[in-house]
Amino acid sequence: MSEVLFYHLTESRLEDALPSLVDKSLERGWRVAVQTGTPERRDALDAHLWTFRDDSFLPHGTDEQAFAADQPVLLTASPGNPNGATIRFLVDGAEPPSLDGYERVIFLFDGHDQPELDAARAHWKRLKGEGHQLTYWQQTNEGRWVKKA
Numbered sequence: 001m002s003e004v005l006f007y008h009l010t011e012s013r014l015e016d017a018l019p020s021l022v023d024k025s026l027e028r029g030w031r032v033a034v035q036t037g038t039p040e041r042r043d044a045l046d047a048h049l050w051t052f053r054d055d056s057f058l059p060h061g062t063d064e065q066a067f068a069a070d071q072p073v074l075l076t077a078s079p080g081n082p083n084g085a086t087i088r089f090l091v092d093g094a095e096p097p098s099l100d101g102y103e104r105v106i107f108l109f110d111g112h113d114q115p116e117l118d119a120a121r122a123h124w125k126r127l128k129g130e131g132h133q134l135t136y137w138q139q140t141n142e143g144r145w146v147k148k149a
Contacts, residue, residue: 002099004127004134006120010111011139014091018045018108019052022073025087026058030103032073033085037092039064039077045091046075093119099132111138 009017018034025032036042042062049058060073063082068074074083079097081088087104090096093116099105109120128134137145 001132002102003104004099004132005104005106006124006134006136007106007108007145008111008120008136008138009109011141011143014108014110015045015048015052017139017143018089018091019049019058021089021106021108022049022058022060026072030087031083031085032087032089033081033083034073034075034089034091035079035094035097036075036077037094041092042075042077049073049075090123092116096123099127 022032022034034045036045046060046062049060058073060075061068061071063074063076063078063080068082071083074085081101086102087106088102089106089108091108096105107120107123109116111117124134136148138148140146
């Protein structure tokens with residue numbers, strides 16, 4: 001069964017937190033899928049990941065581009081997994097696909113956005129009811145992640 005983590009953004013925006021989490025996933029040798037709520041959001045994150053830092057970028061592509069299956073990081077607005085990702089990030093209240101086949105599934109949600117909070121709570125309740133092991137992480141004032149009980 002997949003490890004399911006809920007990351008509650010309280011001190012930074014998704015655009016600030018996501019790149020380092022994806023980078024750490026790549027360092028572990030994982031292939032990554034990032035599922036957004038809309039194609040427009042997918043495309044905005046695509047542009048952001050090329051320029052988020054002056055000294056590097058994250059190798060990635062979208063499910064709308066050629067060679068989606070070859071991408072180490074795939075941005076998508078759909079439930080498919082064409083790049084064989086082992087870790088999936090769900091952002092912007094994206095509806096999760098089947099969790100089968102993933103080592104880790106991460107819900108990354110904005111604590112200042114009520115619809116995202118509501119969606120995260122609904123996903124937590126449903127997945128807990130299905131017997132998944134869930135963990136909840138929240139940002140400190142410094143933007144670090146702390147596991148909560």
